[in-house]
Amino acid sequence: ETGVTQSPTHLIKTRGQQVTLRCSSQSGHNTVSWYQQALGQGPQFIFQYYREEENGRGNFPPRFSGLQFPNYSSELNVNALELDDSALYLCASSYPGEEKLFFGSGTQLSVL
Amino acid sequence: AQSVTQLDSHVSVSEGTPVLLRCNYSSSYSPSLFWYVQHPNKGLQLLLKYTSAATLVKGINGFEAEFKKSETSFHLTKPSAHMSDAAEYFCVVSITGGGNKLTFGTGTQLKVEL
Numbered sequence: 001e002t003g004v005t006q007s008p009t010h011l012i013k014t015r016g017q018q019v020t021l022r023c024s025s026q027s028g029h030n031t032v033s034w035y036q037q038a039l040g041q042g043p044q045f046i047f048q049y050y051r052e053e054e055n056g057r058g059n060f061p062p063r064f065s066g067l068q069f070p071n072y073s074s075e076l077n078v079n080a081l082e083l084d085d086s087a088l089y090l091c092a093s094s095y096p097g098e099e100k101l102f103f104g105s106g107t108q109l110s111v112l
Numbered sequence: 113a114q115s116v117t118q119l120d121s122h123v124s125v126s127e128g129t130p131v132l133l134r135c136n137y138s139s140s141y142s143p144s145l146f147w148y149v150q151h152p153n154k155g156l157q158l159l160l161k162y163t164s165a166a167t168l169v170k171g172i173n174g175f176e177a178e179f180k181k182s183e184t185s186f187h188l189t190k191p192s193a194h195m196s197d198a199a200e201y202f203c204v205v206s207i208t209g210g211g212n213k214l215t216f217g218t219g220t221q222l223k224v225e226l
Contacts, residue, residue: 002155033213042202042216043156056213090156099144099163099206101214103155 004029006091006104013111018079021107023091025072030096031055032074034066037088037106049074050096078109086111114139116186116203118217126225131175131190133220135203138184145186146204146214147177156202162186173197198224 003026013019025032031050035043045058049068063079072093078085088108092101119134137143147159160171167179177188186203203217 002157004155035214035216040218042204042218043214045213045215048213058213092156099146099161100158101156103157105153105155 002026002102002104004091004093004102004104006089006107008107009105010108011110013081013109015081015083015111017081018077019081019109021076021078021089021091021109023074023076023093023104025074025091025093026102027072028095029072029093029102032068032072032091032093033101034074034076035090035092036060037090038084039087043090046076081111083111085109114141114143114205114215116145116205116215116217118201118203118220120220121218122221122223124223124225125193127195128192131188131193131197131222133188133201133203133222135186135188135217136184137186137203137205139205144206145177145179146206147171147175147186147188148202148204148216150200150202150219152199159188159201193222193224195224195226198222 005024033048034046037043047057048055052068065077068074088106090106091104115138117136145162148156160169162169162179170176200219204214
């Protein structure tokens with residue numbers, strides 16, 4: 001067990017809709033990252049949050065946004081869903097300054 | 113820019129035989145290199161990491177990897193495969209001191225047969 005939980009585990013949305021994915025990290029993990037893993041691919045870095053501020057972003061458009069809360073939970077929001085957004089979304093957290101990430105099991109998002 | 117290339121998308125071995133999963137990296141800076149494993153319906157798990165302390169890195173479950181700067185490689189090995197090793201394996205690079213922004217390879221699916 002990594003101590004990182006994600007919800008929901010599966011989600012089906014329609015193109016154009018908005019979605020919120022949730023992650024709960026271990027106490028003390030004030031750095032959280034989100035990754036998108038398309039079918040048959042490796043995870044791709046979306047963005048990272050540290051102390052509730054965005055601290056780095058990958059090559060993803062602004063319709064991907066996030067929030068981090070003081071209670072070590074976080075959200076990934078995606079607006080105007082597109083078919084290509086269908087993927088496994090992974091949350092990963094860590095202690096400050098440590099490279100070891102603890103990954104959740106992910107949310108499988110299907111956009112129809 | 114940094115990147116990793118996993119040379120095999122699928123590897124199949126017999127139980128009890130050695131495992132070799134190949135990875136080459138590219139990085140303009142001193143890299144940190146990792147191997148992660150992903151079992152179905154489970155989160156990614158760190159197998160081992162290289163951060164310049166020693167070129168031969170030992171990880172969990174009998175896996176190890178050797179950093180070879182001259183070959184820009186970081187291959188993952190295990191002397192004897194077990195059925196439970198069947199999973200997807202990812203070679204990963206990050207810039208040392210660059211926080212936790214990881215760049216993943218495309219993965220190698222390891223199949224272990226009886």
